[in-house]
Amino acid sequence: MRKYENFYLKYKRLLLPVLFAALAVFMVFFVIFPQISSISNLSNDISAASERVQTLKVSLDTIASQNEAELDSKLSTATDALPTVKDISRIFSTLNSAAAASNTSLREFSLEVGGVHGKAAEVTGDLPTAPSMSVVARVEGDIRSLSEFGMALSRKFPLSEVSKIDGSGDTASFQIAFFYKPVNMSMIAEKDNVSALSPADSEFLNKINLENNK
Amino acid sequence: LVTSERVTAIKNVISKRSELSQFVSGVLASIPEVFSIESVNASLESLALSVSSDSLSEFDNLLSDIIPKVGKKTPIIKTIEISSFTQHEGAYTLGLNFMTAATDQK
Numbered sequence: 001m002r003k004y005e006n007f008y009l010k011y012k013r014l015l016l017p018v019l020f021a022a023l024a025v026f027m028v029f030f031v032i033f034p035q036i037s038s039i040s041n042l043s044n045d046i047s048a049a050s051e052r053v054q055t056l057k058v059s060l061d062t063i064a065s066q067n068e069a070e071l072d073s074k075l076s077t078a079t080d081a082l083p084t085v086k087d088i089s090r091i092f093s094t095l096n097s098a099a100a101a102s103n104t105s106l107r108e109f110s111l112e113v114g115g116v117h118g119k120a121a122e123v124t125g126d127l128p129t130a131p132s133m134s135v136v137a138r139v140e141g142d143i144r145s146l147s148e149f150g151m152a153l154s155r156k157f158p159l160s161e162v163s164k165i166d167g168s169g170d171t172a173s174f175q176i177a178f179f180y181k182p183v184n185m186s187m188i189a190e191k192d193n194v195s196a197l198s199p200a201d202s203e204f205l206n207k208i209n210l211e212n213n214k
Numbered sequence: 215l216v217t218s219e220r221v222t223a224i225k226n227v228i229s230k231r232s233e234l235s236q237f238v239s240g241v242l243a244s245i246p247e248v249f250s251i252e253s254v255n256a257s258l259e260s261l262a263l264s265v266s267s268d269s270l271s272e273f274d275n276l277l278s279d280i281i282p283k284v285g286k287k288t289p290i291i292k293t294i295e296i297s298s299f300t301q302h303e304g305a306y307t308l309g310l311n312f313m314t315a316a317t318d319q320k
Contacts, residue, residue, distance in 0.1 A: 074217050078216075078217050081224050082220055082223055143251045147235060147238045147239040147242045150235025151239050154231075154235055159224065159227050159228065161234075162232075162234045164234075165257075167255075168252060168264075183216055184219070201221045208224070208228075
């Protein structure tokens with residue numbers, strides 16, 4: 001006991017400075033350093049936010065500089081070429097229009113619509129390829145003109161692909177896939193950076209629109 | 215954004231879709247008018263064509279000159295086979311099979 005008493009008396013005057021030094025070390029490691037780190041994180045957040053604001057400003061300027069009528073027309077061409085839904089009336093009109101362009105006549109057609117409600121109808125817009133609706137069309141005309149029907153169809157909107165042709169005499173049946181693609185609004189909403197359609201893309205839309213109207 | 219996303223999808227569809235109609239139309243266009251086309255059965259793998267005429271010399275011309283040219287200028291065609299040749303009531307009917315590159319991939 002005496003030993004401890006002596007030790008205490010010997011170092012009594014150092015007790016307070018050591019206590020303060022320990023407290024200072026504690027403050028540095030457990031209060032100041034975390035604060036510095038949080039300041040650094042905060043500064044990163046501020047920089048990211050200001051970058052986002054800048055992007056939004058650029059996007060806003062881009063939107064403001066667009067010709068609304070031209071933009072609507074391009075969107076209309078794009079959605080005509082690749083509809084957002086299975087549009088049966090448009091398909092019927094396209095088949096008739098292709099028949100007229102190839103001097104043939106549409107006798108009948110049948111559609112495999114697939115799901116229209118519930119899980120079967122769920123098609124997300126972020127698919128790598130556009131889904132399609134299967135159609136079988138029976139067309140009447142000269143057999144050489146019948147092959148032109150498929151050619152006319154490939155130029156018309158909505159986009160389609162002929163996968164089978166069976167013809168004899170003056171009729172032929174065409175197995176056609178009409179493409180569509182739902183809009184993935186959630187994916188689009190996540191994008192802040194709005195850029196104007198490139199001249200190449202505008203030119204591409206004009207070109208396919210011209211082909212469609214031939 | 216919607217237009218841009220749609221343009222990408224349209225380009226994707228156009229680049230990936232098969233040009234079956236163009237292929238069939240190209241082959242039919244090369245068959246002279248003197249032949250009557252009896253039937254056409256086309257899929258992504260093959261095109262079966264049946265043509266008829268009452269002139270044997272036209273068939274000679276078709277098989278020795280026209281069909282090989284079609285094969286050469288259409289890269290999608292891998293082989294061309296004669297599936298049948300028949301004669302009925304003075305008219306000759308030739309069956310041709312054009313096998314495409316898709317046949318090999320199957």
